[in-house]
Amino acid sequence: MSRETLQESLSAVMDNQADELELRRVLAANGDPELRATWMRYQVVRAVMHKDLLEPRLDIASAVSAALADEPPPTAVAPQRGIWRSAGRLAVAASVTVAVLAGVRFYNQDEITGVQLAQQAAQPVLNIPQVSGPAMLVGFNSTAEQSASPVSAVGQGQPGWHEQRLPAYLRQHAQQAAMGTNEGALPYARAASLESR
Amino acid sequence: MRFLSLGVLLVGGFYSLSALASDGAALLQRLVQAERTQSFSGTFVYERNGSFSSHSVWHQVASDGVVRERLLQLDGAAKEVVRVDGQVQCASGMLADQLTDTQLRPGRAFDPSKLSQWYDLRVLGDSRVAGRATTVLALVPRDQHRHGIELHLDQQTGLALKSLLVNDKGQLLERFQLTHIQVGEMADEVLEPEAGCRPVRSAPAAVQPAQAWSAQWLPPGFSLNSSSERRSPASDESVACQVYDDGLARFSVFIEPLNDATAEDVRTQLGPTVAVSRRLKVVSGDVMVTVVGEIPLGTAERIALSIHSPGEARP
Numbered sequence: 032m033s034r035e036t037l038q039e040s041l042s043a044v045m046d047n048q049a050d051e052l053e054l055r056r057v058l059a060a061n062g063d064p065e066l067r068a069t070w071m072r073y074q075v076v077r078a079v080m081h082k083d084l085l086e087p088r089l090d091i092a093s094a095v096s097a098a099l100a101d102e103p104p105p106t107a108v109a110p111q112r113g114i115w116r117s118a119g120r121l122a123v124a125a126s127v128t129v130a131v132l133a134g135v136r137f138y139n140q141d142e143i144t145g146v147q148l149a150q151q152a153a154q155p156v157l158n159i160p161q162v163s164g165p166a167m168l169v170g171f172n173s174t175a176e177q178s179a180s181p182v183s184a185v186g187q188g189q190p191g192w193h194e195q196r197l198p199a200y201l202r203q204h205a206q207q208a209a210m211g212t213n214e215g216a217l218p219y220a221r222a223a224s225l226e227s228r
Numbered sequence: 229m230r231f232l233s234l235g236v237l238l239v240g241g242f243y244s245l246s247a248l249a250s251d252g253a254a255l256l257q258r259l260v261q262a263e264r265t266q267s268f269s270g271t272f273v274y275e276r277n278g279s280f281s282s283h284s285v286w287h288q289v290a291s292d293g294v295v296r297e298r299l300l301q302l303d304g305a306a307k308e309v310v311r312v313d314g315q316v317q318c319a320s321g322m323l324a325d326q327l328t329d330t331q332l333r334p335g336r337a338f339d340p341s342k343l344s345q346w347y348d349l350r351v352l353g354d355s356r357v358a359g360r361a362t363t364v365l366a367l368v369p370r371d372q373h374r375h376g377i378e379l380h381l382d383q384q385t386g387l388a389l390k391s392l393l394v395n396d397k398g399q400l401l402e403r404f405q406l407t408h409i410q411v412g413e414m415a416d417e418v419l420e421p422e423a424g425c426r427p428v429r430s431a432p433a434a435v436q437p438a439q440a441w442s443a444q445w446l447p448p449g450f451s452l453n454s455s456s457e458r459r460s461p462a463s464d465e466s467v468a469c470q471v472y473d474d475g476l477a478r479f480s481v482f483i484e485p486l487n488d489a490t491a492e493d494v495r496t497q498l499g500p501t502v503a504v505s506r507r508l509k510v511v512s513g514d515v516m517v518t519v520v521g522e523i524p525l526g527t528a529e530r531i532a533l534s535i536h537s538p539g540e541a542r543p
Contacts (some may be wrong), residue, residue: 192462192491196484197503197518199461204480204501204520206323207454207471209309215263216285217391217404219299219323220274221500223307224281226322 038069045073067092201225252349255365255381256340262386265289269418270358270409271302276402276499285406286418298419308425318425342475346370346449347377355380357389358406367476372396373447373527374477375500385411393500395524401500441468441483445534447527449474460484472521479521479528481535486514495525504528510537 037060040053049057060066077083205222269286286298294313301307308320343349347367355362362380369376380390389409393401440455453471460467468483486507494505502525505518517535519528 192486192489192516193494193505195462196460196482197494197496197505200480200482200518200520201498201501201503202322203469203482204471204478207480208478209323215287215297215388216272216283216299217274219309220272220281220283220404221276221402222323223283223301224274224276224279224499226305226307 034065037063037066041066041070042073045070045077198225251351252365253340253344255351255363255379255386256338256343256349258386259379259381259388260338260340262382263287264293264295266385266387266411267413268385268387268409268411269414270406272404272406274402274404278499282407286414288414288416288419296419298421300422306422306424308421310419310421310425316428318421318427320422320424320426339475342449343367346374346474347476352378354383355390357382358409360384360389360409362389369396371448372524374449374474374523375401377476382409387411393522401522441470441481441535441537443470443472443481443531443534444536445530446472447474447523447531450477450479453478463487477522479519479523479531481531482518482520483508483535484516484518485512486516488513491516495529497525502528504532506532508535508537512537 037056040049040056043049043053044057057066202222202225205218205225208218209222267287267289269284271282271284273280273282275281281304282302284298284300284302286296288296290296295311297309297311299309299311305321307323308318309323310317310319340349346369348370350366350368352364352366355364357380361383363383365379365381367377367379376394376396378390378392378394379388381387382389387409389406391404393403395401450472451474453473455468455470457466457468459465465485465487468481470481472479472481491505491507493507494503496503500522501520502523503518503520504525505516506529508515508517515537517532519532521528
């Protein structure tokens with residue numbers, strides 16, 4: 032087999048164009064150091080062309096080969112350990128089943144919680160701004176009269192039933208307390224705090 | 229002999245306990261007296277979740293016993309209220325825009341003996357507020373239907389210099405605290421309102437509410453204070469409004485026809501004030517019942533659930 036044919040086959044493998052015969056040809060020449068070097072060169076060229084990141088000195092194949100060489104060859108299994116071995120296999124299979132079931136269960140739970148959260152989010156929950164306005168200094172106060180409500184809607188673009196009424200209800204409640212009693216300054220301060228934004 | 233000493237201990241203990249309780253009631257009584265007899269001016273801060281503001285207060289008791297009070301917010305818009313004997317003379321901006329005629333009459337006086345029915349009055353000790361020595365009086369609710377209050381009362385005058393509202397978990401809901409106080413007479417001019425303080429024009433209220441709604445359950449101690457009817461803030465519908473209080477805490481119930489509008493039930497809290505809305509099915513069409521007040525959320529929900537129109541009152 033000519034070197035040229037081999038390199039052509041290698042190129043085809045790299046471009047994912049190799050047929051069965053070419054693939055076998057390349058695999059058969061696996062031990063060939065020159066072929067391996069060519070393979071690495073091709074990878075570098077392709078990486079450059081595709082602007083990929085590449086560490087050309089990284090040779091995983093030889094590292095894996097070296098590690099395999101250090102591994103002791105598998106020994107024949109003693110017959111008396113066969114039961115334990117199959118028991119172990121069973122245990123592994125069982126635990127995999129449990130893990131799969133548990134995973135399914137957890138997954139479902141996640142799904143349920145997700146649905147619940149979605150439902151909760153879908154409800155027209157009233158959100159009361161905790162500071163005076165978004166992205167505003169907490170202590171900032173405009174000197175202009177603020178007619179905006181302290182209660183605002185979340186989500187829906189148009190104001191809902193409650194958004195139109197609750198601020199007025201809150202203010203009416205506070206003002207009644209502030210204006211209709213002799214309790215001093217506290218109810219007044221409560222009403223005043225509702226008035227600002 | 230042993231029985232005798234035990235008896236002495238028991239009686240002595242009883243007396244000291246009742247003495248403590250009466251101490252608290254006496255402090256409250258003194259507070260009521262002080263607000264009627266003591267002139268003072270000063271500045272205070274008000275803080276609740278999401279709001280912090282500072283205010284000036286002038287409180288003048290004339291020789292004929294007339295109490296004039298002027299309150300002015302010092303930061304942001306200059307909100308102002310001037311009251312004479314509890315009657316609002318003028319208010320700035322939107323401070324009084326939600327009022328109706330019937331709501332302008334002075335409310336009930338602070339009644340220490342009634343309060344001690346629903347609150348355990350405990351003298352906690354001494355403290356210092358606005359540079360003055362104070363006695364701390366706690367009003368601990370006897371049930372779960374109201375919040376606790378911590379009052380810091382000036383030892384010299386009996387005035388409340390600091391007031392904290394605390395829920396059952398011990399969380400602070402709001403703070404009212406004087407930072408400076410000057411006790412004594414003041415010039416009449418300081419009670420003159422600024423130009424922005426306009427005479428209160430309240431919306432005319434129906435004399436008699438057309439439909440008497442009733443709560444099947446009220447937290448113990450709360451009773452109806454006033455009942456009125458006014459126009460909805462968002463439509464031409466008429467909204468029934470009832471105000472209840474226990475002598476200290478208060479809540480309002482609003483009942484507004486829904487006219488097939490879609491609206492969910494709502495529960496929310498703004499500092500010390502909760503709002504709970506619940507749709508109520510009645511023959512004449514669904515209504516939305518909203519309870520707003522300085523009461524625990526669970527209590528407000530229970531009240532909202534108990535509201536019924538007179539024709540459909542449950543047995």
